[in-house]
Amino acid sequence: MTSTSARELEHPQCGEIRLEAVLHALSDPMRLQIVRYLATLGRDGEAPCSAIDLVVTKSTSTHHFRVLREAGVICQIYQGTAKMNRLRREDLDELFPGLLGTILDADAAQCRRLGDGH
Amino acid sequence: MTSTSARELEHPQCGEIRLEAVLHALSDPMRLQIVRYLATLGRDGEAPCSAIDLVVTKSTSTHHFRVLREAGVICQIYQGTAKMNRLRREDLDELFPGLLGTILDADAAQCRRLGDGH
Numbered sequence: 001m002t003s004t005s006a007r008e009l010e011h012p013q014c015g016e017i018r019l020e021a022v023l024h025a026l027s028d029p030m031r032l033q034i035v036r037y038l039a040t041l042g043r044d045g046e047a048p049c050s051a052i053d054l055v056v057t058k059s060t061s062t063h064h065f066r067v068l069r070e071a072g073v074i075c076q077i078y079q080g081t082a083k084m085n086r087l088r089r090e091d092l093d094e095l096f097p098g099l100l101g102t103i104l105d106a107d108a109a110q111c112r113r114l115g116d117g118h
Numbered sequence: 119m120t121s122t123s124a125r126e127l128e129h130p131q132c133g134e135i136r137l138e139a140v141l142h143a144l145s146d147p148m149r150l151q152i153v154r155y156l157a158t159l160g161r162d163g164e165a166p167c168s169a170i171d172l173v174v175t176k177s178t179s180t181h182h183f184r185v186l187r188e189a190g191v192i193c194q195i196y197q198g199t200a201k202m203n204r205l206r207r208e209d210l211d212e213l214f215p216g217l218l219g220t221i222l223d224a225d226a227a228q229c230r231r232l233g234d235g236h
Contacts (some may be wrong), residue, residue: 019228023221024145027138095231096224098216103141106214110137113213 007078009069014091017072022092022099025071030054031064032107035073038087039104046086048079125196127187132209135190140210140217143189148172149182150225153191156205157222164204166197 025031037052038045054061065085068074072091076083092100143149155170156163172179183203186192190209194201210218 015231019221019224020145020147020150023141027142027145029138032138096220096227098220099224102214102216102220103137106137106217109214113133 009076009078009083011069011075012072014072014095017088017091017095019096019099021071022073022096025068025073026103028064028067030056031068031073034064034068034085035087035100036104036107038074038085039089039100041086043089044086046077046084048082048084050082127194127196127201129187129193130190132190132213135206135209135213137214137217139189140191140214143186143191144221146182146185148174149186149191152182152186152203153205153218154222154225156192156203157207157218159204161207162204164195164202166200166202168200 026035033054034052038047041047049061049065054064056064065074065076065083068085069076072088074085075088076085078084087100089100144153151172152170156165159165167179167183172182174182183192183194183201186203187194190206192203193206194203196202205218207218
């Protein structure tokens with residue numbers, strides 16, 4: 001095993017992604033914030049964890065990204081010491097057509113309704 | 119307070135329903151099973167808790183219905199000693215257009231894909 005593969009993070013394959021886990025991953029305001037941000041980057045856009053200001057400790061932030069990764073919502077790949085994150089939009093759209101877009105729309109509607117970003 | 123109102127259960131008003139709570143409520147296989155069943159009853163269809171065979175203890179079943187009620191996903195009203203349940207489809211569709219339908223479609227797609235009712 002090379003040092004590169006030793007630093008590969010585990011992801012569910014497309015067929016292993018479960019709706020319940022995706023909904024759980026998206027049921028937290030901070031995780032929704034991460035997904036909302038990554039969605040603005042376009043289909044293959046990616047960003048380091050540090051690009052998203054969650055105002056929590058590093059370990060809490062790492063936890064939220066891990067929940068999203070393990071549910072199959074995001075892909076995380078090391079680049080140097082940083083983890084780069086991108087939405088698994090194609091996988092999610094293939095398994096659950098329209099789901100991610102509808103949830104992002106619902107999130108945007110709620111942000112507008114509450115007028116405070118939440 | 120009449121004995122009837124004393125037995126009224128608390129529900130969030132439409133404007134108090136939050137996306138995160140709805141997604142959390144739907145992130146459990148048994149709660150998805152309840153919602154899937156109620157959705158088959160049509161727009162104003164309702165059913166007692168006992169109509170849905172969850173194969174769990176009464177207290178666990180009661181917990182799952184309560185999570186759905188407190189998130190604003192279902193309405194529960196006493197009729198005699200039974201609680202009647204119905205989906206708050208209109209409220210959810212008003213707040214989050216398409217969300218409930220898309221999640222039910224995703225659930226149906228997953229059931230077909232896994233071929234085991236989950």
